Amino acid sequence: MYNDIYKKNIEHSQQWKGFTAELFDAVQQQLVESHVNFFTDLSEAEKTLFLERAAKAIRRGNAYKEVVLQISSCLEDQLSSCVAIEMQESGSVSTRSERFQSHVRYGMVNLLHKWPDMKYKLHALFNQPLSSEIRKVAWRLFLSNTKARMEYLTRVSKNTAKFSIDLDISMKCDTLLSTEPTFKHLQDSKSDEPGESLCRGVENILQAALGVLFVGYLNMTTLLYIWDQEEREALRMNHIEKMKQEERHRKLREEEEIRLEEERLQRQLEETKRINNEQRLYLEEQLAEERQHRYDIQKNAEEQIGLLQAEIRKIKGDRQPSVDIFTVNSFGTPPPSIESKSPVQNHQLPPLTQQNTTQDNTALPGSMSKTSTN
Numbered sequence: 001m002y003n004d005i006y007k008k009n010i011e012h013s014q015q016w017k018g019f020t021a022e023l024f025d026a027v028q029q030q031l032v033e034s035h036v037n038f039f040t041d042l043s044e045a046e047k048t049l050f051l052e053r054a055a056k057a058i059r060r061g062n063a064y065k066e067v068v069l070q071i072s073s074c075l076e077d078q079l080s081s082c083v084a085i086e087m088q089e090s091g092s093v094s095t096r097s098e099r100f101q102s103h104v105r106y107g108m109v110n111l112l113h114k115w116p117d118m119k120y121k122l123h124a125l126f127n128q129p130l131s132s133e134i135r136k137v138a139w140r141l142f143l144s145n146t147k148a149r150m151e152y153l154t155r156v157s158k159n160t161a162k163f164s165i166d167l168d169i170s171m172k173c174d175t176l177l178s179t180e181p182t183f184k185h186l187q188d189s190k191s192d193e194p195g196e197s198l199c200r201g202v203e204n205i206l207q208a209a210l211g212v213l214f215v216g217y218l219n220m221t222t223l224l225y226i227w228d229q230e231e232r233e234a235l236r237m238n239h240i241e242k243m244k245q246e247e248r249h250r251k252l253r254e255e256e257e258i259r260l261e262e263e264r265l266q267r268q269l270e271e272t273k274r275i276n277n278e279q280r281l282y283l284e285e286q287l288a289e290e291r292q293h294r295y296d297i298q299k300n301a302e303e304q305i306g307l308l309q310a311e312i313r314k315i316k317g318d319r320q321p322s323v324d325i326f327t328v329n330s331f332g333t334p335p336p337s338i339e340s341k342s343p344v345q346n347h348q349l350p351p352l353t354q355q356n357t358t359q360d361n362t363a364l365p366g367s368m369s370k371t372s373t374n
Contacts, residue, residue, distance in 0.1 A: 010067075010074055019058075019067040026054035035257060042256075049249055079103055105131050112137045 010016055030050050031039060042050065058064055083099045094102075111118055112134075119141040122134075130138070 010071055013067075013070055015063070015066040015070040018063045022058045022061060022063045023051075023054050026057045027051065030054065034253060035260065037260075043252060045245075046249065046252060101131075105133055109133050109137055112141065116141050 027039065027050050030053060031037075036042065039047065039050070079100065082103065083096060086099060087094075087096065119138060122138055
């Protein structure tokens, strides 16, 4: 209950809001650099990696320091409240400092179990006495590397000959046992068989020394040397694992970039298709309207041509002369010429001329009819 209360107090504080704002900005900057649209598009491993990088980027800022101070203050208040309540409720003779230390040890053990990588923070406690709970967890974290041990045992089982590095380590261990006063009583301890694995020999030799470490009378060089035997392999394996993890993250980022590029190209293709369809429909509509307009113009022209032709036929019909009114008498007798008035010509007029005149007068209506028709 108290944890929830103090947790809510920290989450509603201004220091926490400032820290989360800077953390969000750092994560957003990484998203922009990685060409990722949303944080939810990342996988769980990528989310963890982005948050770790963002936290490292803002660790030296004021917001980080302020939120750490705020959390420390809240933890001190919570611890003081818990200790005060326990002392009121319980009738034990434990002092206030002992209860504080008990809670601190319990919290350290839980943190080491939850986040084993925090074991490196124990370097600040060199040459200082530690409780058995913390010492046990520290040794288990620093000296137990199941993967490295199994790999070593596999190599030894395949090749019974000692490696040169094993001989070097064995000689350093013998030198340590002979020079360090603390291990003088272990100098005569030998492994059961000279040919057994180095792992078992070192375990038998150092078994008695495990209980005296972290008690205040081992110097820094000795502790670093003992830890280096296992830490070197652990660092190498951690480096290899880190490289593999970075390679996986790189492949994931490449696949994510390829996927985003394909989505962008697909959206661009769909948009192009949509625009082309709209343009095609627009052009078809324009073409249909143009055809309808030309059809209307042609229809109107044909109607006007028909009206004009009818009007022309009507006018031609009105202008055509009637055959019945054209007779011989309708033309009249032409006046006599000067020559016809002479007496000689009047008595000598041949009959043929009068006959031809009669024929011409008779044929005149027919020729006029043809002319009118033409």
